Amino acid sequence: MTRTNDIILRTTTTLIAFILLGFSIYLFFAGHNKPGGGFIGGLMTSAAFVLMYMAYGFRSLQKILPINFRFVIPVGLIIAVATGIGSFIFGEPFLSQTFAYFQLPVLGKTELATALLFDLGVYLTVIGVTMTIILTIANDRGEER
């Protein structure tokens, strides 16, 4: 196997992936009352992952991120559905949400909403689905060779 000369790609990736991941987390938290949310946050995170896969290759990424993305899909789904069902316990209609303000150590007064939990489910599902699709297609070609 020849070594490819991709030093520019790798160097920029370290920087860009970092920014992408940071921004995706920002988008995720901006979630339910500003533009953003679990879906777009998940997409951006998977974009960062895909970039890293392209720059460093399948093997090394499997070492750094030993996640079975196919497993992430049901995890995300169950979180999302569970937050919906949570409202059953409180006698509220299905998918009801609520929020409250808490005094947190570093952040100060913070709004915590159950919508965020639902978003977390969406976030994980989107990462799981996108990564599964992309990695399956990518692996397919490798097997044929």
Place this chain on the structure above:
Amino acid sequence: MSNLAALPIILPLLAGIVVAFIHKKTKIVRILSQVISVVNLIAVAWVFLQVQQNGSIILETGGWAAPYGIILVGDLLSMTLVLTTNIIAVACVFFAPQSLSKHQEEYYFYSFFFLLVAGVSGAFLTGDLFNLFVFFEVLLMASYGLIVLGNGKVQLRESIKYVLINLFSSMLFVTTIAFLYSVVGTVNMAQIAVRVQEVEQQGILTTIGILFFFVFATKAAVFPLYYWLPRPYISPNPVVSALFGALLTKVGIYSILRTFTLMFNQDVQLTHTLFIYLAALTMLFGVIGALSTHNVKLIIAYNIIPAVGFMLMGIGIFSEVSISGTIYYLVHDMIIKGALFLLVGALVYVAGTSDLRKMGGLIHHHPVLGWMFFMASLVLAGIPPFSGFIGKLLLLRGGLAQDELMIVIVALISSLLILFSMIRIFIRGFWGEKTENPYPERKRKAAKMAWPVAILLSFSVLLGVGAEWFYPTIQSIAEYLMDPQIYIDSVLKE
């Protein structure tokens, strides 16, 4: 407010997710799926009784009030269909281990199965047009997964057809919802029903109505749009075929029934007359298809199409009797199509071929299977006292009362031809000289396959013999559908 309306969606959804976690452990998954689907059936039956006693259950999800939020409406029609769906689901889940390969079971069959049930139940329950689109997508996604399960070459070819046609109709569906939204400014079905009466130019609404009909007709396989249906339906595993044949086209018919009784009933002269003609053509062409082939699976798949014609005929005639006929036929057809696809799956399994010309004499080796098939044929063709007869009787009575002689004659002829196409399978496949059993070792598995079908068939017989008992419920649904005001009032609470 009552969360009961969401129960038939959430239970299978949860089951599908849980099963996805442990998809490799086939045995546990199998038992878990069977237990959950039985529990789900009992839960749905309980909700059905609640609705029957206390009237519609309305759930405003997330606590958002009716015209603004997404609502789920568990009325008697929805709950009847959801109950039927779950009966079929239980039969399929018990049939599945016999006919699926280990590989297919491992690769998320049960997850997709539960998602499909959740999607179908959701489509029946939703009271929001855009949400109907969403649930259509949910059930389509699951069906895409199911149709390619097993990865056969034929399956891949047929699934491309299936995906393309559904993608196209879904696209049109959203576009049409956008058209309607620009005219009436809402997607809540009850509010649409109120506002369509206030729109000054009724012409545009008729156009939108026809577009909706086009979308649903593609899903339901009505006359010019049925060409895609037969082959994709027979290429996957028999269980999947049974699910598709029993549930998917019926969701399309349900949507037509709902939208054209509730919202687009202002130009009955045009739209519903169109339905009658299309229904006649659907019956004729479907039955011709069923007679044209020697492939037993294909015969059953083609038999879906005339049934769609019968249901559309009831909607087209648009009287209380004919609508109750449509509902009766809908329930009957869901059950019998499920049973038939499973039966034919078992038949092909024991014969080792789906070509009718290569079979014969199977009744000597598999008497139970043979007689069940004979009974199913009679049910499908509508021989009294079975359930098909009651549905057809109501439809024909409705047709005669409105002087729609043409459709009545076509319906009678096609019933006869349906019986012919079914009996052909019975005569060629089961009758004949006693030959050597081609696969004697398959006898035990075939017996296991028979009893889920027997359950479905007994429901079908019950539906026919106990017509006296079911008819008042069906009639009250028809009354309810003919008076949209009840639906509107129950949702908008004015």
